[in-house]
Amino acid sequence: MRNMASSGASARGIAAIVGVGPKLGRSIARKFAHEGYTVAILARDLERLSTFADEIAREEKAQVFAIRIDCSDSKSVKEAFEGVLSLGFVEVLVYNAYQPAMSWNPISFTDIRIDSFEKSLAVSSVGAFHCAQQVLPGMVERGKGTILFTGCSASLNGIAGFSELCCGKFALRALSQCLAREFQPLGVHVAHVVIDGVVGPPRPGPSTSQRPALVGELHSSGGTGDYAISLMDPDALAQTYWYLHIQERAAWTQEIDLRPSNNPRTF
Amino acid sequence: MRNMASSGASARGIAAIVGVGPKLGRSIARKFAHEGYTVAILARDLERLSTFADEIAREEKAQVFAIRIDCSDSKSVKEAFEGVLSLGFVEVLVYNAYQPAMSWNPISFTDIRIDSFEKSLAVSSVGAFHCAQQVLPGMVERGKGTILFTGCSASLNGIAGFSELCCGKFALRALSQCLAREFQPLGVHVAHVVIDGVVGPPRPGPSTSQRPALVGELHSSGGTGDYAISLMDPDALAQTYWYLHIQERAAWTQEIDLRPSNNPRTF
């Protein structure tokens, strides 16, 4: 664990983002940092993670901690969360991990090795199970908290050649529904975000979170032509993760889909 | 049509809210008015509607127009929207209408009169079809706009004794999906909001839209005990309608569910 910045004690809790690469995870982490949260970012590659943490801490003047985790290894999950929990109350958990070695090309079912299938389930659902178990007792004790799971179109429909991905993502969706039903009455918001499209690179220039309020940028990104909207802007996705977190408990969302405007055929 | 307030030309387009009673429709109208939109509110009871319009116009210092509509009568829909369209570009359509006479108690299928069944379909889906047809050409021409349809748990599952409600609401969901697929590539955001619970009365005191930004009220409504969270606060619901409107087009939602935290068994 490396403390990447330390600009004073945070009045808010900790937001733990598990599965942080250069796209979605980083954008979510930056958004929560921007909104005043101390953020813990977790992934397997600590070096890359530390670069992200430095960058976010500097740009958002926030506390950002980089912590190594291997979600397929329950000992690693346990140790990583000892670190996270030592930072304070974990108010937000975003679970965004996937198996890095998994192919994004279809693979004939009979060619899938059983250990690869098991590992995919381990990362997609056992890892999520284990991370949720680490943070829920604290959330229940305080009667508040938010857990957000990242799904995709493979969470909803099987796809030929992608049984590893689909089985893990279906299981993750099940976990999300079970936890919502058990813990929402106790004050913990649990939601499943179905990202139906390919997440693109972050927008060049200042991030969304540094720009003025949402209202000001209404419908602006599509019109200028400087951003390929067939890829999904990770900063735009991160806005919805944040919105789910701030929903009032009188009207909580359990599942939401997100896709680019110009690719509606995928749903 | 009565012009309820006229505090100067609006820089924004028109938000037309169809199906405005004392709860959800009124809260949505107030939210869009608060955010600077000229609002047209439409329902059958013009007298009650005018009271709402006066109240919102005064509280939000906004232009609010009350226009009578009978969604089961296509002539009435056409005339009402001639009024709405004369106000300017209709940038937002919220369709929230239901058949007032429909029973909220289960009714034996063999006792349902066919004209009642037809009327329920007319309000739930033909009315929505017709309203959408009025505003879509303008939205397509400008390459922007938002259409939000209000669904409920009866949109997703049949219920014994509620075939009138369910058939109409299933059809409305179909309409929402068809329009999303056709018009999102043209810049029009179409979403379906599944409200899974009973909408309660507005919160006493200043409305959400008059209070500080969303962040400030994070998780506050549930803790104080002064609001029965088993009913759904219409102001909290209206926040999500607004959020759907301001989503960036790189990451649009087609369907979202909303329910109170303490009633997760309903989904």
Add this chain to the structure above:
Amino acid sequence: MRNMASSGASARGIAAIVGVGPKLGRSIARKFAHEGYTVAILARDLERLSTFADEIAREEKAQVFAIRIDCSDSKSVKEAFEGVLSLGFVEVLVYNAYQPAMSWNPISFTDIRIDSFEKSLAVSSVGAFHCAQQVLPGMVERGKGTILFTGCSASLNGIAGFSELCCGKFALRALSQCLAREFQPLGVHVAHVVIDGVVGPPRPGPSTSQRPALVGELHSSGGTGDYAISLMDPDALAQTYWYLHIQERAAWTQEIDLRPSNNPRTF
């Protein structure tokens, strides 16, 4: 009404098949006739219908009645079922009607005429509602009966350019679920059949129902190459309608999908 054949009183009830053209409806009618039911076939084109009735009556040595119906006209539905009910106890209702004039090409939403949209809903769902109301009292009285509704992929997902079809088919699925929940405890089996593909012409040669038992033709149709399996054989579909009817009430199906083996991408 024309009595097409009269080879003696049937020990079984009546099977009423609504929406009978040269493909699916005719195959279903023949299957029920083959199994010993007196069959009433209903559609708009009485002349064509009478030809089918003659043919089935002759081939299956069964009583087959051709009765004109316009499912978009509630007076016509009522009169047609007075005829059907006069034949005896209606034990089976298959609702298979669609709007003949509806285009099978996508049509731009803003070009759909409202009366065409209304008519599509009238045939898909109001007609089904009305037919079900005619037969349910008798089924409830005897504590038995089967109602089968024909859906398609448009029953499950909206499709750009097909809002007429989708809205009607979603509503029909809702009706099916509502009726199942209300009437299955009273002994009436209600199921929704999702046909996900294009129904082809009947197989040449003797019909399935004249050939030996199902077991004997196991997996035979695909291998010989004499039948284009990308179209769906209506006789094969009719087998499943029959199977749903004979399911024991200890294990009833509410929804089933059917598609050709070589077109799994459509689901």
Add this chain to the structure above:
Amino acid sequence: MRNMASSGASARGIAAIVGVGPKLGRSIARKFAHEGYTVAILARDLERLSTFADEIAREEKAQVFAIRIDCSDSKSVKEAFEGVLSLGFVEVLVYNAYQPAMSWNPISFTDIRIDSFEKSLAVSSVGAFHCAQQVLPGMVERGKGTILFTGCSASLNGIAGFSELCCGKFALRALSQCLAREFQPLGVHVAHVVIDGVVGPPRPGPSTSQRPALVGELHSSGGTGDYAISLMDPDALAQTYWYLHIQERAAWTQEIDLRPSNNPRTF
């Protein structure tokens, strides 16, 4: 492996039923034996399994083999299927296994041990994955075969207190859909059976499979009052497994639900 009966070479292939207890698995095995298949039944308790095999072999005059399997142990799966495959072409695989130790009472999420969660996934989905891999090459080579997976209401919706069951069953449903899309064009029928209710004990007296054809018992079980239809008769369930197997490939089902007539509220 014990050869339980050997009344001559079978003209048909082998039906392998994995997860055979006294209810559903036994009824399915008996049905396929009755229809002329050589049956391999697999479960952990070889002693009990052998009793079932003896009984079915005697009653149905069929070849029935009892083979021990531990679906959570991939070495055991591999060895068991070496035995099954040595019997001949495996034409049918029914996967019906569940974790015997899993509680059927809700268990607080934070009390679930991670090894228990992993084991549940191992049995529900890794075991199914592994069994399917053993039989698919032979099915693809011959261009025919049937794989049936047993699901339940927990396959479709998360349930508070049942994340072990739900995650495994969601993953199994994903597997079923992926395999259907990949292998149906190659001639292998893959279907998922959602059993929405509690399976009861077998019917007393002669089994369904010893009675006359299905047609003869039309709607008879419900009327006599001698069978508690709120439990699901495993013989009635087994009929649908058989029907899925004999569906013609021009009209295959991917998913079907089954529930007792008098418990429609559960879906």
